Amino acid sequence: xxxxxxxxxxxxxxxxxxxxxxxxxxxxxxxxxxxxxxxxxxxxxxxxxxxxxxxxxxxxxxxxxxxxxxxxxxxxxxxxxxxxxxxxxxxxxxxxxxxxxxxxxxxxxxxxxxxxxxxxxxxxxxxxxxxxxxxxxxxxxxxxxxxxxxxxxxxxxxxxxxxxxxxxxxxxxxxxxxxxxxxxxxxxxxxxxxxxxxxxxxxxxxxxxxxxxxxxxxxxxxxxxxxxxxxxxxxxxxxxxxxxxxxxx
Numbered sequence: 001x002x003x004x005x006x007x008x009x010x011x012x013x014x015x016x017x018x019x020x021x022x023x024x025x026x027x028x029x030x031x032x033x034x035x036x037x038x039x040x041x042x043x044x045x046x047x048x049x050x051x052x053x054x055x056x057x058x059x060x061x062x063x064x065x066x067x068x069x070x071x072x073x074x075x076x077x078x079x080x081x082x083x084x085x086x087x088x089x090x091x092x093x094x095x096x097x098x099x100x101x102x103x104x105x106x107x108x109x110x111x112x113x114x115x116x117x118x119x120x121x122x123x124x125x126x127x128x129x130x131x132x133x134x135x136x137x138x139x140x141x142x143x144x145x146x147x148x149x150x151x152x153x154x155x156x157x158x159x160x161x162x163x164x165x166x167x168x169x170x171x172x173x174x175x176x177x178x179x180x181x182x183x184x185x186x187x188x189x190x191x192x193x194x195x196x197x198x199x200x201x202x203x204x205x206x207x208x209x210x211x212x213x214x215x216x217x218x219x220x221x222x223x224x225x226x227x228x229x230x231x232x233x234x235x236x237x238x239x240x241x242x243x244x245x246x247x248x249x
Contacts, residue, residue, distance in 0.1 A: 001111045002042045002090055003035040004064075004080055006073035007097030009049035013234055018052050018097050020238060023245035026055045027232060030100035036060060038107035040093070046080035047097075071198065072208040074183070078194035081187050088188035091115060096181055100241060101229040106222075107182065113222040114184040120150065121193075121217035123184040124209065126177030127227040134178060141179040141207060143221065151219040154179055154207050177221070180228060183209070189217075 007028050011017040018028040028045065035043040036059075043061040047053060048068040056063060064080040077094055086092065091111050095102060106125060114123035126143045134140045138156040146152055153159065159176060185193070199214035201207075212219055232238050 001038070001040050001093060001108070002044065002086060003038065003040040003093040003095050003107065004044045004046055004077045005031055005035060005095050005097050006070075006076040006080075007031075007045055007047045007049075007052050008068070008070075008076070009047075009052060010068075014232070014238065016051075017232065018047075019055055020232075022100055022238075022242055027100050028052055028055055028097055029059065031095060031097055031102070032056055032059050032061045034100065034102050034104055035093075035095055035107065037104035038093075039104075040107070044080060044084060045097075046076050048076075074185075074190060074208055075194050078190045081190055086187045088186070090187045092185050092187050092190060094183040094185070096231060098233065099182070099228075099231040101231075101244065102182060103226070103228055106180070106224055106228065109224070110182055110184045110222050113220050114186070117150075117218075117220040119218060120220035121185065121189045122209070122212055123220040123222060124151070125180040125182055125222045125224055127180060127224050129176045129178050135176060141181075143177040143179040145177065145221050149221050149223070151209075151213065151221055153213065154205070154209055156205055156207070177223065178227065179209075180224070181231070 007018045019026045044064055045056050045061055046064045046066050048066055053063045064083050066076050066079045070076040110123050110125050129135050135158045142159050143154050144152045144159055196215055199211050202210040232241055
């Protein structure tokens with residue numbers, strides 16, 4: 001298993017996000033430490049900025065300098081796979097650079113899910129939604145699977161919508177999962193993915209994993225009983241994560 005962490009300096013809501021301080025370390029350093037704790041054979045930071053490169057040097061991680069104009073983290077990983085000469089059968093984990101609290105055991109479990117399902121092009125994770133607020137929140141990506149645990153669809157909308165119990169959405173829609181944004185792929189698939197154009201659902205929902213389903217590939221889902229604390233997208237997220245580190249060390 002190889003963990004690749006796509007990390008760009010630019011961020012609309014939090015400029016310089018990977019280098020923001022959390023408990024005395026840049027956020028990207030915490031992400032690298034989580035990746036290393038997963039037992040990954042290699043940890044590679046794929047970035048477009050020398051300041052991020054400097055921050056992770058000496059951590060036992062590799063750095064791959066990539067182009068600044070990639071449409072998604074997966075596209076950045078595709079370039080890193082080519083530059084670093086990663087073999088086509090290698091399992092590659094896409095760990096986002098703003099996930100300083102991702103559980104290392106979940107990183108490993110997503111990789112194991114892909115290995116256990118050779119018919120899948122990709123694996124990801126989900127957690128059951130039980131509250132109405134999360135079900136209706138467009139910032140919470142919903143995921144519905146088939147009976148074998150493969151993804152049917154991802155959406156920011158509440159899915160599946162309880163037609164006959166619309167007064168209590170989220171309480172009756174027990175089939176819905178909250179998508180957790182971590183992915184495992186085989187290296188050869190990432191090259192194919194990057195060659196595909198963005199598809200209409202991907203553009204509408206701003207969800208890159210829909211490109212996989214649009215092109216007829218399968219995504220295996222690892223359901224986790226514990227919800228990770230979440231990543232850092234906003235200033236409020238940053239303060240929440242800082243508070244968790246201050247409380248738990």
